Amino acid sequence: MSAVLEVNGLEVKYGQVEAVRCVDFSLEAGSITALVGANGAGKSSTLLALSGLVHKAAGTVRFEGEDITRLPAHQVVARGIIQVAEGRCILTRMTVRENLELGAYRRRSSGSPQDFDYVFTLFPRLKERLEGLAGNLSGGEQQMLAIARALMAKPRLLLLDEPSMGLAPLLVQEIFRALKAINADGLTLFLVEQNVRQALRLAQRGYVLENGSLALSGTGSELLNHPRVLQAYLGV
Known part of the structure; x- marks a missing residue:
């Protein structure tokens, strides 16, 4: 599969605070990729930067071969990148x-x-x-x-920010079953989650973000069994 989204050297700052530091990753077309980590790790800031909703202090973002780094949010949406915001915002x-x-x-x-x-x-x-x-x-x-x-909106890439937040376990399972079905229809998903176990079970590939920097990457199953992930996020 080819990369539908390529991110290189992404940095996001709020004043003097560095929320995201020199982050590199790519999303394969038709895949589910998870970005996991603790609260405050920079996950949501990463999504907001991809959507054009916060300023990128550095780095480049390419979508389907086009440089979209400086596009405003409405033009990012026009390209087919749609975000499901944290907190639902209905x-x-x-x-x-x-x-x-x-x-x-x-x-x-x-x-x-x-x-x-x-x-x-x-x-x-x-x-x-x-x-x-x-x-x-x-x-x-x-x-x-x-x-x-x-x-x-017929997205070409769907960004999801904490879709399981605040939901009962049975509803979490229902949401994740729907995401699996959506992906099975060919849509590329980028999933940001604090629910590390659920996210990595669903994703073909995952990245672990810690204090604004990427700490680990691998397949979902590899990360689920990584000692650092087991200890820090899964309580094993």
Whole structure:
């Protein structure tokens, strides 16, 4: 497989604070790649930099061979890189249908029946609550809606920031099953997670971020069995 995204020497700073330091990684087309680490390691800052939502102090980002390092966020989205934000960020005073329709806004349509059928196959609960307010959904259902809304944009690369955060174990399993199905349909996923075990079980490749720098990389199974990961993140 070829690399769909290549990141070299990425640095992100907030004033004098270095959140991400000289990070290099690549995402293979059609794969799931996980970026794991403790809270405050720089994972979300990495995603925000890829999306053009925070300034890159240094480094380059290439997507499908194009240098997108300095593109603003709306142009990154136009290239097909869609992020599911930490905390879901759904529009709570709008209906589930309206949230999904807004996901397709860059396509100059509200989504085709086939688009709706696809997300309902992944998340049947959304169909049951289609005309209800998004703010009345449970936390797990809101996360399903956030992912479904992103899929309505027909992404070429899906970035997910802590999709399991705050969810009960059964709902976490449901979300990860959906991500596996989405990837099986050919979509490249970049998953940022504190739930190291779940993320590395799902991912073909993973990176461990510590204090803003990459500490380890390898296949998901390799990292799951790495002594440093076992001790620091899995309590073994």
